[in-house]
Amino acid sequence: MDRLDDFADALLQATPEGRVLAWNREAEALFGVPAAQAIGEDLGHLLGLSEAPWLEALSAPDGRLRLDVAVAIRDGTLLRVELAVRVAPAAGPHPRRLAISARDVTLTRCREQARVLETRFRGLLDAAPDALLIVGPEGRILLANREALRLFGYRAEEVTGLSVDALVPAAVRGRHSAHRSAFFSSPETRPMGAGRELSALRRDGSEFPAEISLSPLQSEVGPLVAAAVRDVTARRRVEARFRGLLEAAPDAMVIVDEAGRIVLVNSQTEQMFGYRRDELLGQSVEVLIPEGRRAGHAAFRESYFGEPVTRPMGSGRDLAARRKDGSEFPAEISLSPLETEEGRLVSAAVRDITERRRFEELRRNAAAEAEGRRRAEEQNRLKSEFLANMSHELRTPLNSIVGFAELIHDGKVGPVNGEQREYLGDVLSAARHLVQLITDLLDLSKVEAGRLDFVSEPVDLGALVHEVCDTARPLARARRLDVEVEPAARHVRGDPGRLRQVLWNYLSNALKFTADGGHVWVRVVADGPERIRLEVEDDGIGIATADQPRLFQVFQQLDAGSGKRHPGTGLGLALTRRLVEAMDGQVGVDSAPGRGARFFATLPREMPAAGGG
Amino acid sequence: MAARVLVVDDNAANLKLLGAVLRLAGYEVATARDAVEAEVELRRRPPQAVLLDLQMPGIDGFTLARRLRSEPSTRGLPLMAVTAYAGEHDERRAREAGCDDFVAKPIDTRTLPARVARLLEACR
Numbered sequence: 001m002d003r004l005d006d007f008a009d010a011l012l013q014a015t016p017e018g019r020v021l022a023w024n025r026e027a028e029a030l031f032g033v034p035a036a037q038a039i040g041e042d043l044g045h046l047l048g049l050s051e052a053p054w055l056e057a058l059s060a061p062d063g064r065l066r067l068d069v070a071v072a073i074r075d076g077t078l079l080r081v082e083l084a085v086r087v088a089p090a091a092g093p094h095p096r097r098l099a100i101s102a103r104d105v106t107l108t109r110c111r112e113q114a115r116v117l118e119t120r121f122r123g124l125l126d127a128a129p130d131a132l133l134i135v136g137p138e139g140r141i142l143l144a145n146r147e148a149l150r151l152f153g154y155r156a157e158e159v160t161g162l163s164v165d166a167l168v169p170a171a172v173r174g175r176h177s178a179h180r181s182a183f184f185s186s187p188e189t190r191p192m193g194a195g196r197e198l199s200a201l202r203r204d205g206s207e208f209p210a211e212i213s214l215s216p217l218q219s220e221v222g223p224l225v226a227a228a229v230r231d232v233t234a235r236r237r238v239e240a241r242f243r244g245l246l247e248a249a250p251d252a253m254v255i256v257d258e259a260g261r262i263v264l265v266n267s268q269t270e271q272m273f274g275y276r277r278d279e280l281l282g283q284s285v286e287v288l289i290p291e292g293r294r295a296g297h298a299a300f301r302e303s304y305f306g307e308p309v310t311r312p313m314g315s316g317r318d319l320a321a322r323r324k325d326g327s328e329f330p331a332e333i334s335l336s337p338l339e340t341e342e343g344r345l346v347s348a349a350v351r352d353i354t355e356r357r358r359f360e361e362l363r364r365n366a367a368a369e370a371e372g373r374r375r376a377e378e379q380n381r382l383k384s385e386f387l388a389n390m391s392h393e394l395r396t397p398l399n400s401i402v403g404f405a406e407l408i409h410d411g412k413v414g415p416v417n418g419e420q421r422e423y424l425g426d427v428l429s430a431a432r433h434l435v436q437l438i439t440d441l442l443d444l445s446k447v448e449a450g451r452l453d454f455v456s457e458p459v460d461l462g463a464l465v466h467e468v469c470d471t472a473r474p475l476a477r478a479r480r481l482d483v484e485v486e487p488a489a490r491h492v493r494g495d496p497g498r499l500r501q502v503l504w505n506y507l508s509n510a511l512k513f514t515a516d517g518g519h520v521w522v523r524v525v526a527d528g529p530e531r532i533r534l535e536v537e538d539d540g541i542g543i544a545t546a547d548q549p550r551l552f553q554v555f556q557q558l559d560a561g562s563g564k565r566h567p568g569t570g571l572g573l574a575l576t577r578r579l580v581e582a583m584d585g586q587v588g589v590d591s592a593p594g595r596g597a598r599f600f601a602t603l604p605r606e607m608p609a610a611g612g613g
Numbered sequence: 614m615a616a617r618v619l620v621v622d623d624n625a626a627n628l629k630l631l632g633a634v635l636r637l638a639g640y641e642v643a644t645a646r647d648a649v650e651a652e653v654e655l656r657r658r659p660p661q662a663v664l665l666d667l668q669m670p671g672i673d674g675f676t677l678a679r680r681l682r683s684e685p686s687t688r689g690l691p692l693m694a695v696t697a698y699a700g701e702h703d704e705r706r707a708r709e710a711g712c713d714d715f716v717a718k719p720i721d722t723r724t725l726p727a728r729v730a731r732l733l734e735a736c737r
Binding site for chain 1: 624626627629630631633634637668697698699700701702717718719720721722723
């Protein structure tokens, strides 16, 4: 056995069944097991292998075999070991056995793999802001970027082949190996800071809190893992310092480092954006920005860090923020720089101003409506003024026309013959029609503009109705006119002049459309306890249902049968409707062709006063 | 003796019509085309009543009515507005200015003389 110890390689012998017969000092060093313990043990067990690949040497023609195997030694370390196996035939007292020399090729293999990976990944690695490590299945670092070297304090040549365990504090090293094998058995991307409080170990033995994300990586040298390591010391310190303060703030507070990463958020942020805290920490702050604005925001952020000033809420920017579910909301954001030992940070207070926007919009709409109303009122006022002036200007010459025609027609200025009198009668009738048209038009425009005055005083409808009917008797001529006023509906409060006007319009209309020998009824009846109903019914030609809605509109005179138009201004019913509505009433008509018509107005017993001016 | 009535109107045809209607009814008529002429006529030979238009160039009918009401010599003079301002609002303003009666144009030539007679009666 002493003979074997002279060799530089680890040498060992085993029975074909794998029982260790010899184990030199190099083997003790390589596998971490003293010869005293190794001899008699199962070789596969010692090397952490479930199979015995060396047995193939027994069937090799020359009894020799070279193997490259990954072995797990006592302390859990994985090594890449090259085994040279030779079958030693039985000699003397010694039965046939396996003579194996083992060499640790872990570093060699790592360097070979690193060379292969270097060309492919180096550029990518050094461009990344995070510390990145590419690790092989044996837990050896194959490549590390500059940031990783800086973070952990290693030189490039030291790091290739280094076990990642060297970067893990001793206290958690055991757990770490377990994590690693679990990861390789079902590799999936695990994002940074997925709820883990991890720490990492620098070369100088100091530790720092870290956040680590792992991604599987397939390569020509086999499955690898890319580990991104982030030093969250600053965040932890900032957290410790600002946590209480942030939680007390009414707004969502997001603290961001110079690289644009979210260092700290308060619970208001979680509520406002729908993210859990651990989903945000370490992420770029741009996740909270609508996609279309992210590039612009990143540029803004960089320039802001270059020259940070406190920017208060609502300083004139139309900002929006994005929730986890992708929905966006208008936001107001104030920024203030935070100078900390860990460098410059920026604290952003975010306020959801959806409600305020809605309110502002309502207010704007209300203002626009008010402006619209004001303009409409102004237009109405101008129209009324115009019509009042027109009325005056038209009445002055009409006064002369009607007046002189009357004087001549009545024979006051000399004898007139029958034909002259008839023609002058036509002039008078046309002129009076024109006067009525002007009067109705002016009233209509005033009531539309709300500029017609309504008084509210006691009115005896019995007296009022009879007075109007008496005035209409000359018009009625050969028609019968019956009046019925229900005593219960007789006394109301309202504007007698307007009520007279309404009744007159209905009555003159009814007489107009009733043939000689026809019949017109005027009724005032109670309509419930609060209202009265004023009706004028005739047995005239009636109105088709389809035509009825147009009756109360301006200049809607209906053709009667032969296409002959009936005399009237075309304003009377429209004006009546406006007047009645201004007195809180409603107008309507019941009619059918050939069956007469009943026009009505229902009005409150207490009609309101209204003033225009 | 027939009552003397002063008619004030800036429209010549209207002035002529009112004059004709009143003369045919037996009144003695004086006319004025504006407030200044009216003042001259009032001083020259005071009438028993004044019919005045409200809208006139220069001093309008409202102002003239108020002046007549403020002068002791014309304070009790019957005033009738005869105007193309036909609304109740205009009537109220006319009455506030001191007019005793209000007639909208076009006038009814058949009833106007009786209305003037009633005015003279009421203010006597």
